[in-house]
Amino acid sequence: MTGVRILATAVAWIVISSSVISAQDLSRYREFRLGMPMITVARQAGIMPEPRVVHRAPELIQELMWQPPRVAASSLQRESAAKVLFSFYNDQLFRIVVTYDRERTLGLTAEDLVEAMSTRYGLARLRVTEKPSANTGSNDTNNMLAHWEDSQHSLDLITSFPQTTFGLVVVSVRLDALAQAAIADTIQLDTFTVPQRGIEHQHPQTAGDRVKDAEARRVNRSTFRP
Numbered sequence: 001m002t003g004v005r006i007l008a009t010a011v012a013w014i015v016i017s018s019s020v021i022s023a024q025d026l027s028r029y030r031e032f033r034l035g036m037p038m039i040t041v042a043r044q045a046g047i048m049p050e051p052r053v054v055h056r057a058p059e060l061i062q063e064l065m066w067q068p069p070r071v072a073a074s075s076l077q078r079e080s081a082a083k084v085l086f087s088f089y090n091d092q093l094f095r096i097v098v099t100y101d102r103e104r105t106l107g108l109t110a111e112d113l114v115e116a117m118s119t120r121y122g123l124a125r126l127r128v129t130e131k132p133s134a135n136t137g138s139n140d141t142n143n144m145l146a147h148w149e150d151s152q153h154s155l156d157l158i159t160s161f162p163q164t165t166f167g168l169v170v171v172s173v174r175l176d177a178l179a180q181a182a183i184a185d186t187i188q189l190d191t192f193t194v195p196q197r198g199i200e201h202q203h204p205q206t207a208g209d210r211v212k213d214a215e216a217r218r219v220n221r222s223t224f225r226p
Contacts, residue, residue, distance in 0.1 A: 024122035026153035026170070029096045032086070034153065034172040036093045038064060041086050051088065059182035062088045080104045089182070094175030098168040105166050110159070113166055114146045117157055121148045124157075149173075 042049035124146035
C-alpha cells in the first residue's frame with residue numbers, strides 16, 4: 001500500500017511539473033510564436049500581410065498591426081486585447097506588444113493581472129514598482145509590473161501612465177538584439193547620408209531653370225489663395 005501511495009505521489013508530481021513547464025513557454029503569445037514569418041502570423045490573425053516598413057537597410061524591420069474582434073468567435077467571449085503590434089526582423093517575429101482593452105481591465109489590480117499571467121507563464125521572476133520598459137514602441141511612461149525571462153526570451157507586464165492601460169511585451173532576446181543593432185546602424189547611416197543628400201540637391205540653376213521659375217512665379221502669384 002505504501003508503494004502504491006509513493007507511485008501515485010510520483011505520478012501526480014510529474015503531472016504538476018509538466019503543467020508548470022508548459023505554462024512557462026515564453027516563446028509565444030497565444031498561437032503566435034516568436035521567430036514566425038510574417039505570412040504565418042497574418043494567416044493566424046486572419047488579416048492581410050500589409051506591414052509598415054520601419055527600416056529597409058541594412059536589415060529589413062517591419063511592423064504588422066492586428067486589432068482582434070471584440071468578441072472571440074471560437075469562444076463567444078469578449079476579447080481582452082485591444083491591439084497587438086508584431087515586429088519582424090528579416091521576416092522573423094522578434095517582438096509582440098499587446099495593449100489590453102481598458103474596459104476589459106477596468107477594476108483589475110496589478111496583482112490580478114500578474115496572477116492571470118502566472119497561470120500561463122509561471123511565477124514572475126522579478127517584480128518592481130517602477131522601471132521603464134524598453135522596446136514597446138511607445139512614448140508613454142511605462143511601469144513594469146512583472147517580468148519573466150529565460151535564456152532566449154523575455155516577457156514584461158507593463159502599465160502606462162496617465163492612461164493606466166495594461167500591456168504585455170514578448171521578446172526574442174537574440175532577434176531583438178539583432179534588430180536593435182540594425183536600427184542603430186540605420187540611424188548612424190542616416191547621419192552621414194542626409195547631409196550628403198542636401199548637398200546633392202544644391203546644384204546651381206541653369207539659365208533655363210531660372211526662366212521657368214520666373215514664369216511659374218508670375219503665374220502663381222496671381223492665382224495663389226491662402
